Amino acid sequence: MTVDEVVSVPDLRGHFGKFGGRFVPEALMAALDELDEAFRKASVDPGFIKQLRELQVNYTGRPSPITEAKRFSQHAGGATILLKREDLNHTGSHKINNVLGQGLLTQRMGKTRVIAETGAGQHGVATATVAALLGLECVVYMGEEDTKRQALNVARMKLLGATVVPVTIGSRTLKDAINEAMRDWVANVETTHYMLGTVAGPAPFPEMVRDFHRIIGDESREQMLSRYGRLPDVVAACVGGGSNAIGIFTAFIPDASVRLLGLEAGGEGIETGRHASTIVGGAVGVLHGARSYIMQDDDGQTIESHSISAGLDYPSVGPEHAYLADIGRAEYRSVTDVEAMNAFKLLCETEGIIPAIETAHALAGAIEIGKELGEGAIILINLSGRGDKDVETAAKYFGMNL
Amino acid sequence: MSSLHDAFARAKSENRAALIAYLPAGYPSEDGAVECIAAMVEGGVDIVEIGFPYSDPVMDGPTIQDAVNISLEGGTKSATVINTVKRVSELGVPALVMSYWNPIERYGVDAFAADFHAAGGVGVITPDLTPEEAEDWITSTNSNDVDRVFLVALSSSDERIAKVANATTGFIYAGAVMGVTGARTSVSDAIEGLVAKVRRHSDLPVAVGLGVSTPEQAHEIAQYADGVIVGSAFVTAIKNDGPAGAKALAQALSQGLSR
Numbered sequence: 001m002t003v004d005e006v007v008s009v010p011d012l013r014g015h016f017g018k019f020g021g022r023f024v025p026e027a028l029m030a031a032l033d034e035l036d037e038a039f040r041k042a043s044v045d046p047g048f049i050k051q052l053r054e055l056q057v058n059y060t061g062r063p064s065p066i067t068e069a070k071r072f073s074q075h076a077g078g079a080t081i082l083l084k085r086e087d088l089n090h091t092g093s094h095k096i097n098n099v100l101g102q103g104l105l106t107q108r109m110g111k112t113r114v115i116a117e118t119g120a121g122q123h124g125v126a127t128a129t130v131a132a133l134l135g136l137e138c139v140v141y142m143g144e145e146d147t148k149r150q151a152l153n154v155a156r157m158k159l160l161g162a163t164v165v166p167v168t169i170g171s172r173t174l175k176d177a178i179n180e181a182m183r184d185w186v187a188n189v190e191t192t193h194y195m196l197g198t199v200a201g202p203a204p205f206p207e208m209v210r211d212f213h214r215i216i217g218d219e220s221r222e223q224m225l226s227r228y229g230r231l232p233d234v235v236a237a238c239v240g241g242g243s244n245a246i247g248i249f250t251a252f253i254p255d256a257s258v259r260l261l262g263l264e265a266g267g268e269g270i271e272t273g274r275h276a277s278t279i280v281g282g283a284v285g286v287l288h289g290a291r292s293y294i295m296q297d298d299d300g301q302t303i304e305s306h307s308i309s310a311g312l313d314y315p316s317v318g319p320e321h322a323y324l325a326d327i328g329r330a331e332y333r334s335v336t337d338v339e340a341m342n343a344f345k346l347l348c349e350t351e352g353i354i355p356a357i358e359t360a361h362a363l364a365g366a367i368e369i370g371k372e373l374g375e376g377a378i379i380l381i382n383l384s385g386r387g388d389k390d391v392e393t394a395a396k397y398f399g400m401n402l
Numbered sequence: 403m404s405s406l407h408d409a410f411a412r413a414k415s416e417n418r419a420a421l422i423a424y425l426p427a428g429y430p431s432e433d434g435a436v437e438c439i440a441a442m443v444e445g446g447v448d449i450v451e452i453g454f455p456y457s458d459p460v461m462d463g464p465t466i467q468d469a470v471n472i473s474l475e476g477g478t479k480s481a482t483v484i485n486t487v488k489r490v491s492e493l494g495v496p497a498l499v500m501s502y503w504n505p506i507e508r509y510g511v512d513a514f515a516a517d518f519h520a521a522g523g524v525g526v527i528t529p530d531l532t533p534e535e536a537e538d539w540i541t542s543t544n545s546n547d548v549d550r551v552f553l554v555a556l557s558s559s560d561e562r563i564a565k566v567a568n569a570t571t572g573f574i575y576a577g578a579v580m581g582v583t584g585a586r587t588s589v590s591d592a593i594e595g596l597v598a599k600v601r602r603h604s605d606l607p608v609a610v611g612l613g614v615s616t617p618e619q620a621h622e623i624a625q626y627a628d629g630v631i632v633g634s635a636f637v638t639a640i641k642n643d644g645p646a647g648a649k650a651l652a653q654a655l656s657q658g659l660s661r
Contacts, residue, residue, distance in 0.1 A: 013534060021534075021535050022532065022534065022535060023503050023530050023531060023532075023535055024530055024532070025460070025461050025529055025530055025553070025555070025577075026532055026552070026553045026554060026555045026557075026558060026562070026566065026577070027553075027555035027556070027557055027577060027580055027581075028557075029532060029555075029557070029558070029562060030555075030557040030558065030559060030562070031557070169467060169471075170457070170458075175458065179458055179459075179460050182460040183460060183461075183463070183581075183582045186460075186461070186580060186581055186582060187579075187580055187581035187582065188580075189557065189580060190580075285504050285507060285508060286503050286504045286507055286530075287458065287504060288458070288460075289530075294504075296504065296508060298479075298480075298508070299479050299480045299505060299508065299509075300456070300480070300504045300505035300506075300507065300508030300509065301456065301457040301474065301505070302457040302458050302504075
């Protein structure tokens with residue numbers, strides 16, 4: 001496998017090796033074809049590129065800086081930990097990158113309504129934000145369990161004019177929110193664009209969402225070269241569906257010297273079965289329109305995932321991650337709830353940055369790999385989101401009286 | 403020619419559409435499902451679609467979602483589905499399975515086709531598998547003499563209809579509404595046009611389903627399609643009145659099938 005071959009995925013039908021593809025009802029095929037065409041035309045249209053760029057700079061606040069986490073690094077074997085500050089984007093996470101792109105595409109397709117699924121609420125907030133900005137009707141599906149865990153984000157979406165629909169079937173988390181969004185889409189596809197929030201789902205979503213997020217890695221690579229005169233030894237990010245990780249990985253994939261590390265949610269531990277580590281602890285299957293690693297039983301029924309982090313609590317993973325794992329270009333590890341919360345607290349107290357609990361999984365991974373590599377190593381972490389939404393969960397976890 | 407072909411031919415010779423009924427395996431229980439299906443067949447159902455219960459049924463509305471949950475909570479496994487196919491085939495009615503793709507892939511594509519055929523099953527409907535992703539499935543169904551039914555939708559282009567028609571055997575499933583399963587007060591006027599388009603690409607029987615629940619709708623569809631597919635309405639009838647409800651609905655729908 002040469003580097004060029006890795007870079008050229010997916011194929012024309014959205015396959016990353018044996019992963020990806022389109023496993024959807026026939027009723028959605030026309031909409032996916034339409035989206036694919038709109039995306040390909042826009043990708044090479046200078047007008048679209050300029051419009052998106054303008055929003056990235058003047059609305060999101062790009063480029064996001066890289067912060068050297070000096071005090072945090074002391075707990076990571078002396079390796080230098082750098083944070084790509086996607087938490088400083090407008091709306092507080094990397095999710096805005098994708099929804100700006102898809103929002104503009106929605107307009108180009110002449111559609112007036114967007115729907116989205118959300119777990120932690122970050123993608124829901126980002127979608128509601130862009131819908132408000134562009135004057136689109138917005139409905140967000142969110143598992144009832146998650147509306148409780150992430151009440152602040154529910155309020156934000158409502159303030160932004162979106163309708164939040166609590167999903168009360170199945171495990172009442174992200175997977176069920178996606179099911180409901182797909183049901184809505186099948187019924188309303190003529191007027192509605194499904195603004196899928198991660199690099200999963202049927203083609204062209206994994207490729208399109210990746211391309212809207214690759215700016216994270218493109219910027220990082222330039223910032224590394226201009227500030228440090230070298231590339232990092234490791235680029236690490238948390239992986240649920242995997243959008244922030246693909247976003248920061250993509251620019252570095254051709255750089256063979258750069259290790260790519262994805263940190264999956266280990267929940268209570270892989271051995272307990274209560275986790276969301278699909279690559280580390282799952283098996284190949286088809287869920288939500290794509291073939292990837294999924295959590296399933298012997299009969300092909302989806303097993304409910306578990307994580308303290310709503311945004312990583314998902315029983316599948318983007319097909320490109322499955323592919324990168326299979327060909328050995330990226331490595332995936334599992335981080336438990338406890339390890340993530342320890343890293344969460346450590347970043348708060350050493351750097352004055354409250355990260356999202358999702359992101360805390362990447363920080364825990366950084367501590368581990370930092371200790372393995374020791375002094376002199378540079379580890380670049382995608383600080384994918386800020387933790388305001390998690391304050392209540394964290395306070396409860398640490399037994400604080402509010 | 404298969405018993406599926408015979409069932410459509412018999413309906414045609416009687417100048418009516420065939421009645422195709424759906425019920426998830428294991429609903430309301432493994433034995434209960436077979437009992438209800440036997441009652442449907444007594445009431446006039448020509449072809450039976452056995453649903454393979456799945457945890458993430460994105461094409462199904464609340465009625466079938468609930469039935470599937472009850473089935474899964476009752477312990478339905480892949481083996482239950484195959485066993486149900488066997489028992490329904492023994493009733494002398496063509497048995498199909500309708501399954502989302504992952505349970506089949508997990509079972510093993512070739513193993514499923516072989517075991518399904520050995521159980522007496524005639525065909526498999528795969529609502530989230532399109533011909534583009536079906537290479538292995540086409541090989542396995544061909545070598546195990548199993549019909550494979552793909553769907554066309556109101557949104558399908560002529561090009562896609564041709565592709566689906568080309569890959570399908572048994573009959574072509576035309577979705578009557580854009581949306582999930584579940585009773586509707588009316589089906590789209592556009593469905594007649596879709597059936598006509600399909601006929602330009604295929605000589606296979608065309609059956610219409612999604613949202614169809616009443617004898618009046620069945621009658622309307624019977625004027626231009628070869629089969630009428632009813633699912634959620636049977637689930638509701640069984641929920642309310644068990645096998646007697648299933649039989650009564652089958653009888654009522656049968657009255658509507660004449661041309």
